[in-house]
Amino acid sequence: MKMKKTIQEKTNEIYEKLSISREIVEFSDRITDELKERFDNIDKIAEYNQMKVIKAMQDNKVGEMHFEGSTGYGYTDTGRDTLEAVYAGVFNTEDALVRPQIACGTHAITVALFGNLRPGDEMLYISGKPYDTLEEVIGIRKSSGSLAEYGISYGQVDLLDDGSFDYEGIKAKISKKTKLVAIQRSKGYATRPTLSVKEIGEAVKFVKSIRDDIIVMVDNCYGEFVDIIEPSDLGADMIAGSLIKNPGGGLAPIGGYIAGTKKCVENASYRLTTPGLGKEVGASLGVNRSLFQGLFLAPTVTAGALKGAIFAANVYERLGFKVIPDSIEERHDIIQAVEFGSPEGVIEFCRGIQAAAPVDSYVVPEPWAMPGYDSDVIMAAGAFVSGSSIELSADGPIKPPYAVYFQGGLTWYHAKLGIMKSLQRLIDANICKIN
Numbered sequence: 001m002k003m004k005k006t007i008q009e010k011t012n013e014i015y016e017k018l019s020i021s022r023e024i025v026e027f028s029d030r031i032t033d034e035l036k037e038r039f040d041n042i043d044k045i046a047e048y049n050q051m052k053v054i055k056a057m058q059d060n061k062v063g064e065m066h067f068e069g070s071t072g073y074g075y076t077d078t079g080r081d082t083l084e085a086v087y088a089g090v091f092n093t094e095d096a097l098v099r100p101q102i103a104c105g106t107h108a109i110t111v112a113l114f115g116n117l118r119p120g121d122e123m124l125y126i127s128g129k130p131y132d133t134l135e136e137v138i139g140i141r142k143s144s145g146s147l148a149e150y151g152i153s154y155g156q157v158d159l160l161d162d163g164s165f166d167y168e169g170i171k172a173k174i175s176k177k178t179k180l181v182a183i184q185r186s187k188g189y190a191t192r193p194t195l196s197v198k199e200i201g202e203a204v205k206f207v208k209s210i211r212d213d214i215i216v217m218v219d220n221c222y223g224e225f226v227d228i229i230e231p232s233d234l235g236a237d238m239i240a241g242s243l244i245k246n247p248g249g250g251l252a253p254i255g256g257y258i259a260g261t262k263k264c265v266e267n268a269s270y271r272l273t274t275p276g277l278g279k280e281v282g283a284s285l286g287v288n289r290s291l292f293q294g295l296f297l298a299p300t301v302t303a304g305a306l307k308g309a310i311f312a313a314n315v316y317e318r319l320g321f322k323v324i325p326d327s328i329e330e331r332h333d334i335i336q337a338v339e340f341g342s343p344e345g346v347i348e349f350c351r352g353i354q355a356a357a358p359v360d361s362y363v364v365p366e367p368w369a370m371p372g373y374d375s376d377v378i379m380a381a382g383a384f385v386s387g388s389s390i391e392l393s394a395d396g397p398i399k400p401p402y403a404v405y406f407q408g409g410l411t412w413y414h415a416k417l418g419i420m421k422s423l424q425r426l427i428d429a430n431i432c433k434i435n
């Protein structure tokens with residue numbers, strides 16, 4: 001007992017040194033205590049996923065030699081090939097393409113789409129409007145080199161008002177031309193709920209019941225390891241995502257993945273490199289070790305980020321703000337939105353997140369005009385890997401409803417500090433108070 005008290009006192013002291021008031025520490029501890037059961041459940045998911053990753057690494061006999069990088073063409077890069085086999089094992093697919101040459105999540109999805117669609121084909125998004133950056137890839141927003149320019153047409157079925165799939169609408173829109181159906185798992189920065197893997201699995205089954213040769217691709221960004229199953233476990237032909245989100249575990253310095261059927265992955269590889277060369281070329285340079293180690297850590301890192309998101313929802317809902325998802329909702333991705341209703345709320349929140357960072361904590365973020373946005377945006381990120389959104393980060397457009405989007409945290413404790421720090425700034429600015 002005495003020992004425990006000492007730790008508590010020391011913890012209070014260090015928070016004080018980090019300029020967090022006793023009031024906030026106690027409020028945060030109360031909320032954390034109430035979340036014990038949910039956090040236990042997250043830990044159980046992480047435990048399962050940790051075993052899944054270890055099993056895939058053992059099955060594929062990962063060895064020290066796989067951490068050597070290759071240069072030039074990268075022929076016989078056994079580290080790269082083994083990493084791809086491990087990803088295929090983890091995601092329960094025939095094959096995978098996991099490369100530092102994939103620049104980001106948008107690029108991974110682009111490679112998957114361009115590799116598997118041909119002129120005259122149609123692709124159909126059945127989860128509503130896709131993530132912003134994909135609009136130019138598809139040609140929803142006119143763009144040079146889009147799928148539309150290559151004669152690939154696009155159709156879309158919105159989700160129903162309750163966030164579920166519109167099965168009638170999907171059936172009506174599927175035609176002879178439909179080659180690929182796409183589903184976005186995470187809500188991204190839209191206001192719909194995120195889809196569960198189970199719901200996605202049902203949609204895959206439905207699409208396949210109409211025509212089983214339709215390729216189903218899932219944009220898996222931000223969803224990896226949140227559940228014990230992935231869309232590829234329930235029949236999706238292809239899943240794609242970014243390594244500077246969940247599966248990179250914070251250690252991957254770059255990269256993306258596509259996991260799926262042999263045919264789909266092969267087609268994607270011909271697009272990433274060249275027809276004929278496919279997966280045979282592509283040097284891993286020096287990143288193999290980080291990609292293996294990041295994947296190894298990804299289940300617990302994702303769990304930490306998830307705890308941070310749930311903690312944030314509970315803190316800010318308690319203080320009277322609208323939070324999406326709400327404090328008790330089931331989680332299917334790591335993104336948390338909080339509506340502050342005022343520019344000051346958004347700004348102070350982001351400054352708090354920045355001030356909690358291990359890197360660039362002394363920087364004070366300001367709202368600014370950014371390409372691709374129709375209002376000023378404020379961003380907070382103090383990351384080891386630039387732009388990494390599995391690391392604690394937040395951003396908010398300075399326009400109604402004045403919401404911030406918050407995600408990541410390589411450890412739960414850091415995510416917790418970020419939220420405490422944001423709350424301290426909001427309290428200091430008289431925007432809210434603990435009752």
Ligand SMILES: *Cc1c(COP(=O)(O)O)cnc(C)c1O
Nearest residue numbers: 104105106131186188221222242
């Ligand atoms: C992040 C994200 C993307 C794009 O990934 P980038 O790495 O930013 O290019 C696509 N879809 C969803 C749902 C995302 O969250």
